[in-house]
Amino acid sequence: MQFLTVLTTLLALGGSVLASPTPQNDNLHRRQKIITGVNGISAPTGGETISTTSNFTFTYKPFDYCFEDFSAVSIWLVPGPNAPTASSLNATQGFSQYLVAYGEWLYDDDGVYVLAPGPPPPSFSVPELDPSYVGSTVYVAVVEIVDGCPPESTPEYILSSVGVVYAG
Ligand SMILES: *[C@@H]1O[C@H](CO)[C@@H](O)[C@H](O)[C@H]1NC(C)=O
Numbered sequence: 001m002q003f004l005t006v007l008t009t010l011l012a013l014g015g016s017v018l019a020s021p022t023p024q025n026d027n028l029h030r031r032q033k034i035i036t037g038v039n040g041i042s043a044p045t046g047g048e049t050i051s052t053t054s055n056f057t058f059t060y061k062p063f064d065y066c067f068e069d070f071s072a073v074s075i076w077l078v079p080g081p082n083a084p085t086a087s088s089l090n091a092t093q094g095f096s097q098y099l100v101a102y103g104e105w106l107y108d109d110d111g112v113y114v115l116a117p118g119p120p121p122p123s124f125s126v127p128e129l130d131p132s133y134v135g136s137t138v139y140v141a142v143v144e145i146v147d148g149c150p151p152e153s154t155p156e157y158i159l160s161s162v163g164v165v166y167a168g
């Protein structure tokens with residue numbers, strides 16, 4: 001009886017340690033799988049010039065490798081000179097440093113339902129950036145969430161990016 005009480009207390013303590021926010025975020029970050037070295041972005045293309053005077057065409061094909069019904073993505077413009085890597089993402093898979101957040105979108109992988117907010121628009125505008133970026137490479141980046149791939153229960157993330165030149 002006493003042993004059970006101790007065990008229960010220990011389990012309760014263990015549970016509350018796991019539930020405390022700071023260490024859990026760290027553990028989560030380490031455990032989360034971020035796939036890089038692939039690219040689902042077909043527009044814009046590498047080296048393309050983007051400017052404040054017109055929208056750039058955006059096309060992305062979700063990897064959808066667990067045959068989910070929907071693929072969630074977030075779209076960003078992030079600074080160069082180097083392409084973003086897994087460590088450019090923070091604990092919630094956002095970019096700690098970014099120039100533009102183009103929002104979160106939801107592709108319908110089966111072509112049956114459209115669920116809000118729906119897929120991204122076919123093009124995005126470019127806001128005026130700091131003049132120091134004129135003529136330099138910035139990256140259009142996409143983080144796709146792959147949810148529920150068996151046997152993993154935690155989501156996986158796929159990071160794609162394309163380097164473009166900001167013309168001002
Ligand atoms: C991650 O980055 C995004 C965008 O900068 C931000 O909104 C979010 O709060 C950040 N998450 C954490 C845990 O810092």
Ligand SMILES: *[C@@H]1O[C@H](CO)[C@@H](O)[C@H](O)[C@H]1NC(C)=O
Nearest residue numbers: 055056102121123124125126
């Ligand atoms: C340019 O992109 C924005 C989204 O960034 C969109 O709201 C707007 O309709 C687009 N404009 C054109 C002319 O396609």
